[in-house]
Amino acid sequence: xxxxxxxxxxxxxxxxxxxxxxxxxxxxxxxxxxxxxxxxxxxxxxxxxxxxxxxxxxxxxxxxxxxxxxxxxxxxxxxxxxxxxxxxxxxxxxxxxxxxxxxxxxxxxxxxxxxxxxxxxxxxxxxxxxxxxxxxxxxxxxxxxxxxxxxxxxxxxxxxxxxxxxxx
Amino acid sequence: xxxxxxxxxxxxxxxxxxxxxxxxxxxxxxxxxxxxxxxxxxxxxxxxxxxxxxxxxxxxxxxxxxxxxxxxxxxxxxxxxxxxxxxxxxxxxxxxxxxxxxxxxxxxxxxxxxxxxxxxxxxxxxxxxxxxxxxxxxxxxxxxxxxxxxxxxxxxxxxxxxxxxxxx
Amino acid sequence: xxxxxxxxxxxxxxxxxxxxxxxxxxxxxxxxxxxxxxxxxxxxxxxxxxxxxxxxxxxxxxxxxxxxxxxxxxxxxxxxxxxxxxxxxxxxxxxxxxxxxxxxxxxxxxxxxxxxxxxxxxxxxxxxxxxxxxxxxxxxxxxxxxxxxxxxx
Amino acid sequence: xxxxxxxxxxxxxxxxxxxxxxxxxxxxxxxxxxxxxxxxxxxxxxxxxxxxxxxxxxxxxxxxxxxxxxxxxxxxxxxxxxxxxxxxxxxxxxxxxxxxxxxxxxxxxxxxxxxxxxxxxxxxxxxxxxxxxxxxxxxxxxxxxxxxxxxxx
Ligand SMILES: Nc1ncnc2c1ncn2[C@@H]1O[C@H](COP(=O)(O)OP(=O)(O)OP(=O)(O)O)[C@@H](O)[C@H]1O
Ligand SMILES: Nc1ncnc2c1ncn2[C@@H]1O[C@H](COP(=O)(O)OP(=O)(O)OP(=O)(O)O)[C@@H](O)[C@H]1O
Ligand SMILES: [Mg+2]
Ligand SMILES: [Mg+2]
Numbered sequence: 164x165x166x167x168x169x170x171x172x173x174x175x176x177x178x179x180x181x182x183x184x185x186x187x188x189x190x191x192x193x194x195x196x197x198x199x200x201x202x203x204x205x206x207x208x209x210x211x212x213x214x215x216x217x218x219x220x221x222x223x224x225x226x227x228x229x230x231x232x233x234x235x236x237x238x239x240x241x242x243x244x245x246x247x248x249x250x251x252x253x254x255x256x257x258x259x260x261x262x263x264x265x266x267x268x269x270x271x272x273x274x275x276x277x278x279x280x281x282x283x284x285x286x287x288x289x290x291x292x293x294x295x296x297x298x299x300x301x302x303x304x305x306x307x308x309x310x311x312x313x314x315x316x317x318x319x320x321x322x323x324x325x326x327x328x329x330x331x
Numbered sequence: 332x333x334x335x336x337x338x339x340x341x342x343x344x345x346x347x348x349x350x351x352x353x354x355x356x357x358x359x360x361x362x363x364x365x366x367x368x369x370x371x372x373x374x375x376x377x378x379x380x381x382x383x384x385x386x387x388x389x390x391x392x393x394x395x396x397x398x399x400x401x402x403x404x405x406x407x408x409x410x411x412x413x414x415x416x417x418x419x420x421x422x423x424x425x426x427x428x429x430x431x432x433x434x435x436x437x438x439x440x441x442x443x444x445x446x447x448x449x450x451x452x453x454x455x456x457x458x459x460x461x462x463x464x465x466x467x468x469x470x471x472x473x474x475x476x477x478x479x480x481x482x483x484x485x486x487x488x489x490x491x492x493x494x495x496x497x498x499x
Numbered sequence: 500x501x502x503x504x505x506x507x508x509x510x511x512x513x514x515x516x517x518x519x520x521x522x523x524x525x526x527x528x529x530x531x532x533x534x535x536x537x538x539x540x541x542x543x544x545x546x547x548x549x550x551x552x553x554x555x556x557x558x559x560x561x562x563x564x565x566x567x568x569x570x571x572x573x574x575x576x577x578x579x580x581x582x583x584x585x586x587x588x589x590x591x592x593x594x595x596x597x598x599x600x601x602x603x604x605x606x607x608x609x610x611x612x613x614x615x616x617x618x619x620x621x622x623x624x625x626x627x628x629x630x631x632x633x634x635x636x637x638x639x640x641x642x643x644x645x646x647x648x649x650x651x652x
Numbered sequence: 653x654x655x656x657x658x659x660x661x662x663x664x665x666x667x668x669x670x671x672x673x674x675x676x677x678x679x680x681x682x683x684x685x686x687x688x689x690x691x692x693x694x695x696x697x698x699x700x701x702x703x704x705x706x707x708x709x710x711x712x713x714x715x716x717x718x719x720x721x722x723x724x725x726x727x728x729x730x731x732x733x734x735x736x737x738x739x740x741x742x743x744x745x746x747x748x749x750x751x752x753x754x755x756x757x758x759x760x761x762x763x764x765x766x767x768x769x770x771x772x773x774x775x776x777x778x779x780x781x782x783x784x785x786x787x788x789x790x791x792x793x794x795x796x797x798x799x800x801x802x803x804x805x
Contacts, residue, residue, distance in 0.1 A: 166584050166614060175712075176642040185584070188629025188650060189610045192618040195748045196716025197702055198634045199642030200618045204588050220711050231706040232640025298582060304573050305582035309589045309618070309715045309746075310481060315569035316557055320533045320542025324504075326572070327543065330580040331500070331507035334737050334767060343559075344795040353737070356782025356803060357763045360771040363595045364563025365549055366787045367795030368771045372741050388558050399553040400793025466735060472726050473735035477562045477593075477742045477771070483722035484710055488686045488695025492657075494725070495696065498733040499653070499660035551792020562742065589715065592745045595773055620748055639704020 164253050164297040167246045167263065174209065174241040175202040178229050201309050208306065210243040210268050211299070212291045228272055242269045247297065255296045266290055303329045332421050332465040335414045335431065342377070342409040343370040346397045369477050376474065378411040378436050379467070380459045396440055410437045415465065423464045434458055471497045501538045507579065508532070508543070514575035522571050522601050523564075525550030530572075545572065562593045567602070574605060577613070584614040591621050603627045654691045660732065661685065661696070667728035675724050675754050676717075678703030683725075698725065719746045720755070727758060730766070737767040744774050756780045 165185070172180040176199040183203070192200050205219045209227060216224045231237035244267040249258065258264050261281060268290070269277040278290050294300040304326055315323070333353070340348040344367040351371070360368050373387045377395060384392045399405035412435040417426065426432050429449060436458070437445040446455050462468040472494055483491070512530045519528035526549045534541040547568045548554040560568065570590060577585060587606075591599050599621060606615055607627055617624060625631060629650040635643050665683045672681035681700040687693065700721045701707040713721065723743060730738060740759075744752050752774060759768055760780055770777060778784060782803040788796050 164583055176636070176640060178641050179643070181642070181644055183632065183644070184630075184646070185614055185616075186630045186648070189606065189627055190614070190616045191625050191628030191631045192616060192634060193620070193625060193631060194634035195636070196720070196746070196751055197705075197714040198636040200634050201588055201714060202642065203634070204586055204618070207586065220713075222709050222711060226709065226712060230708055232638070233704045233706070234638055235641060237706075298580075299584075301580070301582050304576045305584065306586045307573060307588060307590055311588075312566050312569045312573075312590050313478060313562075315572060316545060316560075316565045320544050321540070323543040323545075324541065326576055327504060327508050327511060330511065330576045331503045332736055344789070344793060346794050347796070349795070349797055351785065351797070352783075352799070353767055353769075354783045354801065357759065357780055358767070358769045359778050359781030359784045360769060360787060361773070361778060361784060362787035363789070364567070364593070364598055365552075365561040366789040368787050369561060369741055370795065371787070372739055372771070375739065388560075390556050390558065394556065394559060398555055400791070401551045401553070402791055403794060405553075466733075467737075469733070469735050472729045473737065474739045475726060475741060475743055479741075480719050480722045480726075480743050481715075483725060484698060484713075484718045488697050489693070491696040491698075492694065494729055495657060495661050495664060498664065498729050499656045549792075553793060589746070593742070639702075640706060 164247045164249065164251075164264075164299065166299075167248045168244075169203070169207060169210070170242075170244040170246070171203070171206045172242050173229050173238040174206050174243050175199070175227055175229065177202065177206070178232075178235055178238065204306065204308060206243045207245065208302065210245040210266060211294050211302065212268075212287055224270060225272060225274070228270060237272075239272045240269055242267065244268075247299075253297070255293065258293075264293070266293065301329045332415045332417065332419075332432075332467065334467075335416045336412075337371070337375060337378070338410075338412040338414070339371070339374045340410050341397050341406040342374050342411050343367070343395055343397065345370065345374070346400075346403055346406065372474065372476060374411045375413065376470065378413040378434060379462050379470065380436070380455055392438060393440060393442070396438060405440075407440045408437055410435065412436075415467075421465070423461065426461075432461075434461065469497045504538050510579045511572075511575050514578050515572055518575050518578075518605070519547065519568065519571040520550075521605065522567050522598070523549050524601065526552070528568065528571065563595060563598060566590070566593045567598055570602060574609065577609065581609075581613045584616060585609070586616045586618075588618045589620065590617075591619055591624050596623060599623050657691050663732045664725075664728050667731050668725055671728050671731075671758070672700065672721065672724040673703075674758065675720050675751070676702050677754065679705070681721065681724065715746045716748060716751060719743070720751055723755060727762065730762065734762075734766045737769060738762070739769045739771075741771045742773065743770075744772055744777050749776060752776050 169183040171177040228241040229238040244265050247264045265281055267279040278285050278287050337351040339345040396409040397406040412433050415432045435447040446453050446458050528547040531544040532541045533544055545557050547557050631647045633645045679702045684697040686695040686697050698710050700710050784800045786798045
């Protein structure tokens with residue numbers, strides 16, 4: 164299932180709603196240090212159900228909500244949506260009649276979380292299962308974060324097997 | 332005490348004797364991946380008495396001896412010399428009459444080590460003491476190895492204090 | 500699952516032995532199971548030999564050689580079991596121009612199967628993008644994006 | 653030694669508060685002792701705030717911001733207690749052009765006191781070298797060097 168679009172609002176440095184079209188071909192992301200490129204990667208991981216704040220460079224999950232800048236107040240909620248196209252009808256049975264499947268995750272500053280599929284509230288489990296079934300969940304070798312490529316060679320041999328396990 | 336020259340032979344990829352003049356001003360070291368630039372840093376650390384093969388990317392200290400290539404046989408010894416100028420007479424008392432102080436370290440494949448100061452055999456202790464006295468020993472903040480700059484921020488607060496301790 | 504692990508490992512290993520010499524323009528590399536008899540617990544060792552060099556511990560490889568070897572392995576797994584997308588964040592940072600060229604070539608091939616999103620500071624890598632997203636922070640602390648479509652399909 | 657640690661810490665901290673805004677063109681940073689009452693065991697916390705951004709955990713900083721903050725600290729220590737030489741191996745790898753420019757400026761200043769040896773793949777950093785050592789491997793596995801003197805003294 165192809166990814167069509169990523170929508171980010173209130174997540175880390177993406178204060179205002181920003182949409183990324185996953186257009187055909189290779190997508191390059193460029194910009195100066197600290198402008199928000201790696202935050203896009205964090206947003207994608209987070210929308211896929213990442214539960215560890217440390218994996219997103221934070222201390223607590225609340226750290227992903229926009230915390231303010233010299234010109235803007237902090238926000239009370241972070242929201243990321245990932246839209247898949249289902250033109251090929253490859254989606255799991257429950258979603259077969261949709262041409263687009265949108266997964267949404269929200270986090271409020273009081274700690275409340277919301278998960279939605281096509282605007283219908285669901286559980287985190289439904290989201291992680293959907294990602295598993297569509298083959299998008301294999302993060303270990305499809306998302307290489309900044310500075311992490313060295314870990315492949317520096318890892319202990321036992322720690323490397325998960326790369327094969329995820330593909331098996 | 333200024334460094335004048337570094338001589339490398341048989342150390343890692345520096346098979347043939349290579350001399351580096353530490354000329355005035357900024358020295359830039361360039362070249363393609365794997366050509367030997369970081370090996371120069373390893374040679375300097377090793378000449379200063381580095382005892383951990385792991386700090387030099389090896390498994391055993393024998394790993395620093397040239398191990399051969401498709402065109403060259405392995406060598407039986409690695410040798411690195413670091414030459415200091417003593418024009419300002421700042422050297423420790425024992426070396427005050429020399430205008431140049433050369434520290435040499437050798438390692439043989441059978442495991443034997445030799446240490447020399449101005450071609451006179453000495454102990455490793457004499458070398459590390461000399462480096463201490465001349466202020467060259469503060470490796471923690473004067474040698475930043477490839478990929479290691481990130482460790483300053485990722486380190487635990489207790490692990491960072493050695494930077495101040497070395498300067499104190 | 501023991502059999503599935505073995506099958507996947509063998510397929511990835513075959514691919515890895517192909518991809519490594521493409522990225523290094525020669526040389527050879529192979530994966531080894533640290534314990535052939537215990538497929539549930541065995542680790543995976545990487546043996547890599549850049550062209551013309553003698554086989555040594557991978558720890559002695561240079562920063563760029565280690566990154567390129569890791570890329571060869573990651574891409575080999577990807578070719579055996581592609582994901583819909585692949586996100587690479589500044590993976591080209593330690594590579595020199597020649598290696599970036601070969602890296603980009605393989606990315607182009609793999610982008611026929613999956614969507615590649617590449618974050619980079621390198622001008623040569625930017626050249627293979629069909630769409631460029633520029634991320635800016637004119638207002639400090641506030642990210643904005645501008646997209647430029649380079650190639651039409 | 654407790655007093656020497658405290659004195660050195662305070663000097664480095666004062667320098668750090670000066671150097672950080674020079675490298676970041678603004679913003680502020682400070683070092684904090686995690687345990688003021690135990691100078692023998694206390695850790696050192698880094699608090700850093702790039703210009704215009706809100707103060708947050710340093711872990712949230714970008715790859716380039718973390719590297720530049722680390723450089724600011726290392727250089728501050730160096731300025732308080734210089735070594736005869738400073739070896740930097742590809743420290744500029746995660747930095748964008750603007751930050752490399754400011755990094756190079758500070759290196760130029762510090763090179764008046766100590767010898768700087770900088771390994772780099774970056775063309776802008778090569779421009780500040782007075783001598784360039786080119787390392788090559790025409791014969792695979794065998795390193796050779798060529799030196800080019802750029803500026804005369
Ligand atoms: N919750 C938050 N609220 C506001 N800003 C945040 C939040 N979390 C992170 N940031 C900011 O985002 C910035 C980091 O962005 P990011 O890591 O995406 O940069 P980058 O473009 O990848 O840079 P580099 O090229 O250096 O890797 C930091 O300056 C950080 O302060
Ligand atoms: N004992 C040895 N005998 C022969 N070659 C060795 C030995 N030890 C290391 N090497 C070789 O030296 C090379 C690494 O050199 P080095 O780390 O200096 O490269 P580099 O120029 O810093 O490259 P990069 O730009 O990728 O960081 C490796 O290819 C390694 O195989
Ligand atoms: Mg980044
Ligand atoms: Mg190197």
